[in-house]
Amino acid sequence: MSLAVRERAKERGKRPARPAGTARRTGGGTARLAPYLFILPALALFAAFRLYPIGWSFVLSLYHTEGMTQTWTGLGNYQRLIHDPLFWKALGNTGLILVVQVPVMLCLALGLSVALNSALLRWKPLFRLGFFLPVVTGLVTYGLMMGALLNQDSGAVNWLLSLVGLPEVHWLTDPFWAKVSVMLALTWHYTGYNAVIYLARLQGIPDEHYEAAAVDGAGAWRRFWHITLPGLRPALLLTVVLSTIGTLQLFDEPFIMTGGGPDNATTTIGVYLYQTGFRYFDFGYASAIGYALVLIISVFGLIQVKLAKEED
Amino acid sequence: MARTGPAFRAGKRGQVLLTGLLLVLLAFTVAPLYWLLIAATHNQHDIFGRPPHLLPGGELGANLAHLQTSVDFGQVVLNSVLMATSYTVLGGIVCTLAGYGFAKYRFRGRGFLFSVLLLALVVPTQLTIVPLFKLMVNLGWLNSYQAVLLPNLALPFGIFLMRQSMRALPDELLQAGRIDGCGELRLFFRVALPTMKPALAALAMFLFLFQWNDFLWPLVALRDPSSYTIPVALAALTGSSDVDYGQLLTGTAVAAVPMAVLFLFLQKHFVSGMLAGAVKQ
Numbered sequence: 001m002s003l004a005v006r007e008r009a010k011e012r013g014k015r016p017a018r019p020a021g022t023a024r025r026t027g028g029g030t031a032r033l034a035p036y037l038f039i040l041p042a043l044a045l046f047a048a049f050r051l052y053p054i055g056w057s058f059v060l061s062l063y064h065t066e067g068m069t070q071t072w073t074g075l076g077n078y079q080r081l082i083h084d085p086l087f088w089k090a091l092g093n094t095g096l097i098l099v100v101q102v103p104v105m106l107c108l109a110l111g112l113s114v115a116l117n118s119a120l121l122r123w124k125p126l127f128r129l130g131f132f133l134p135v136v137t138g139l140v141t142y143g144l145m146m147g148a149l150l151n152q153d154s155g156a157v158n159w160l161l162s163l164v165g166l167p168e169v170h171w172l173t174d175p176f177w178a179k180v181s182v183m184l185a186l187t188w189h190y191t192g193y194n195a196v197i198y199l200a201r202l203q204g205i206p207d208e209h210y211e212a213a214a215v216d217g218a219g220a221w222r223r224f225w226h227i228t229l230p231g232l233r234p235a236l237l238l239t240v241v242l243s244t245i246g247t248l249q250l251f252d253e254p255f256i257m258t259g260g261g262p263d264n265a266t267t268t269i270g271v272y273l274y275q276t277g278f279r280y281f282d283f284g285y286a287s288a289i290g291y292a293l294v295l296i297i298s299v300f301g302l303i304q305v306k307l308a309k310e311e312d
Numbered sequence: 313m314a315r316t317g318p319a320f321r322a323g324k325r326g327q328v329l330l331t332g333l334l335l336v337l338l339a340f341t342v343a344p345l346y347w348l349l350i351a352a353t354h355n356q357h358d359i360f361g362r363p364p365h366l367l368p369g370g371e372l373g374a375n376l377a378h379l380q381t382s383v384d385f386g387q388v389v390l391n392s393v394l395m396a397t398s399y400t401v402l403g404g405i406v407c408t409l410a411g412y413g414f415a416k417y418r419f420r421g422r423g424f425l426f427s428v429l430l431l432a433l434v435v436p437t438q439l440t441i442v443p444l445f446k447l448m449v450n451l452g453w454l455n456s457y458q459a460v461l462l463p464n465l466a467l468p469f470g471i472f473l474m475r476q477s478m479r480a481l482p483d484e485l486l487q488a489g490r491i492d493g494c495g496e497l498r499l500f501f502r503v504a505l506p507t508m509k510p511a512l513a514a515l516a517m518f519l520f521l522f523q524w525n526d527f528l529w530p531l532v533a534l535r536d537p538s539s540y541t542i543p544v545a546l547a548a549l550t551g552s553s554d555v556d557y558g559q560l561l562t563g564t565a566v567a568a569v570p571m572a573v574l575f576l577f578l579q580k581h582f583v584s585g586m587l588a589g590a591v592k593q
Contacts, residue, residue, distance in 0.1 A: 032419075034413075034417065034496035034497075035413045035416075035417030035419040035422070036413075036419065037413075038409045038410060038412055038413030038417070038500070039409070039410045039413040039414060039425065041405075041406045041409060041410070041465075041466070042406050042407065042409065042410035042429075042465075042466035042471060043410075043425065043466070045406065045462065045463075045465050045466040046428075046429065046432070046466045048462075049440075049444065049447075049462055049463035049464075049466075050432055050435075050440060050463070050466075051428070052443070052447075053439075053440035053442075053443035053444045053447065054435055054439065054440055054443075056443035056446075056447075057439055057440065057442055057443045060442060060443065112334075112337070115330060115333070115334055116334075118330060119323075120323050120326045120327045120330045120331075121327070121330050121331055121334065122327060122331050123331065126338075127334055127338060128583075129576070129579060130338045130341055130342050131337075131338065131341055132575075132579070132583065133341070133342065133345060133572060133575070134341060134345075136521060136571045136572060136574075136575045136582075137345065137525075137568050137571065137572070138524065138525030138527070138543055138567055138568065138571070139525060139527055139543070140525070140527050140542075140543035140546050140547055140564075140567070141348075141525070141543070141546075141564050141567045141568045142344070144546060144550065144560060144561070144564045145344055145345075145347075145348045145561070145564060146344065147550075148351070148359070148557055148560075148561060149344055149347065151360065153360075154360030154362070155360070156347060156364045159362050159363065159364065188340075188341065188344070192341070196583055245433065245434065248436070249436040249437065249438065251438065251528055252527050252528065255547075256547060256550070270436070270438050273438045273439075274438065274441075274528070277441065277442045277445075278445075278532060283442045283446070286442050287439070287442055287443075290436065290438055290439035290442070291439065293436050293438070293439065294434070294435055294436065294439060297434055297435075297436065298434060301434055
């Protein structure tokens with residue numbers, strides 16, 4: 001192998017010089033095959049277990065599956081999707097989390113990162129450690145933990161509420177509060193992660209900018225608005241994109257905490273897809289739901305990238 | 313970073329206020345985890361006692377024993393450890409090789425191949441689950457380690473992370489090696505890898521964490537209780553009609569504590585790793 005590579009290299013050495021930039025990057029043409037060999041394992045696995053299933057699921061989405069039999073239905077599954085109230089409900093639930101939980105979490109993370117970066121704050125290592133701890137906690141772990149804490153009759157949260165004289169809340173059994181519970185769990189889990197992304201950016205903003213602004217008489221709020229926020233823009237965009245994609249694919253939290261209930265109040269598209277595929281074994285319809293999800297994510301992704309470009 | 317200027321000394325009150333505020337927030341963040349640890353040492357009845365217990369009880373052993381009767385939890389933990397370890401090693405190799413290839417070579421199709429990998433971030437995992445399941449059925453791989461491991465070995469996040477880190481490696485160093493007649497593979501092992509230790513540590517932590525906590529795919533691929541990983545086993549327990557929270561939360565704590573400890577020791581690498589993958593310079 002390496003002999004062949006070297007032979008090739010010798011051959012190429014005799015050829016006229018390539019443009020300077022590429023020549024330096026490829027090491028003067030030492031090896032042509034080498035890069036492909038380095039990425040080969042990843043590409044092969046990726047093609048077999050990702051690209052192939054993506055294509056296959058499109059084919060599946062064109063079939064009606066019932067038990068072991070498959071019948072061609074063309075776009076039938078997609079038509080069914082449009083008239084499926086449960087799909088729209090799942091879409092609405094997912095959208096609600098997107099417009100409520102994501103902004104709340106990102107604002108919280110923003111405040112947290114500014115505080116963690118502040119010269120006024122003491123015991124910084126302790127805080128960074130503590131706020132990041134939920135990030136390493138697995139989805140099932142914290143889903144079960146939240147489920148127990150929010151337990152209606154005997155959970156600690158309702159006990160705390162009763163201490164201050166508030167009525168007990170049906171956290172996981174009331175459609176409204178079940179949504180709130182899922183959002184609380186999500187916020188608990190991901191705020192620290194986003195805050196760390198902001199923090200890394202904040203530490204790159206030179207102190208001199210703040211000092212100069214302070215000399216010019218800019219108050220704390222103006223400094224935040226004119227220095228901190230613009231400096232954070234790439235990180236803000238990144239977290240918005242990541243959170244949007246993550247939310248649209250949301251599965252684990254509602255699946256563990258509420259199983260999508262009560263009355264489908266927390267059924268997300270991800271949960272609906274799973275139930276269709278693996279509870280009712282309607283693989284064709286499940287694949288159609290999946291492709292609808294891809295379409296939605298792509299649209300959101302395009303909008304966000306476009307907005308980012310227009311701002312520049 | 314000692315700031316002793318007059319402007320900073322004046323902020324004593326702000327200091328106390330801010331630190332106090334964050335301590336309250338921190339309490340909300342850490343309290344559930346603390347409660348989980350305590351709950352793991354109490355029985356079902358005491359877990360939901362009012363007021364909640366704040367100190368450990370003596371039921372940890374009993375809870376573990378109950379857990380063992382519901383599901384072969386020893387086997388489940390062993391499965392999780394084996395899968396996460398082998399995933400870390402194999403995934404680490406695949407991602408590091410690919411990251412190096414993308415970072416240090418210019419080759420035909422590089423841009424295209426990289427954007428194909430990017431595609432994986434947009435296409436939801438759920439979409440590929442149904443065909444992957446069928447694929448595993450056809451291969452006869454359900455309940456096997458390879459069924460769980462193979463689909464995610466080429467983890468885009470891992471490849472990005474390594475590509476990002478490898479870029480910091482000066483081309484001149486590789487160039488010098490080539491002039492000395494060093495082959496490409498040796499160059500990778502002898503020159504590139506040794507400089508990558510922090511990135512490798514971050515990658516390893518991330519991969520281990522990913523596999524340890526992964527839920528949806530193992531839930532689908534593992535149908536036989538003896539092949540379950542911890543998250544799948546715990547989720548299966550909640551499915552039964554009368555859940556014993558003593559054993560359930562003990563199992564949950566067993567899943568959480570090793571990761572928390574690992575994180576405490578390696579947090580520096582971990583956070584920098586998360587950022588290397590997330591933030592484009």
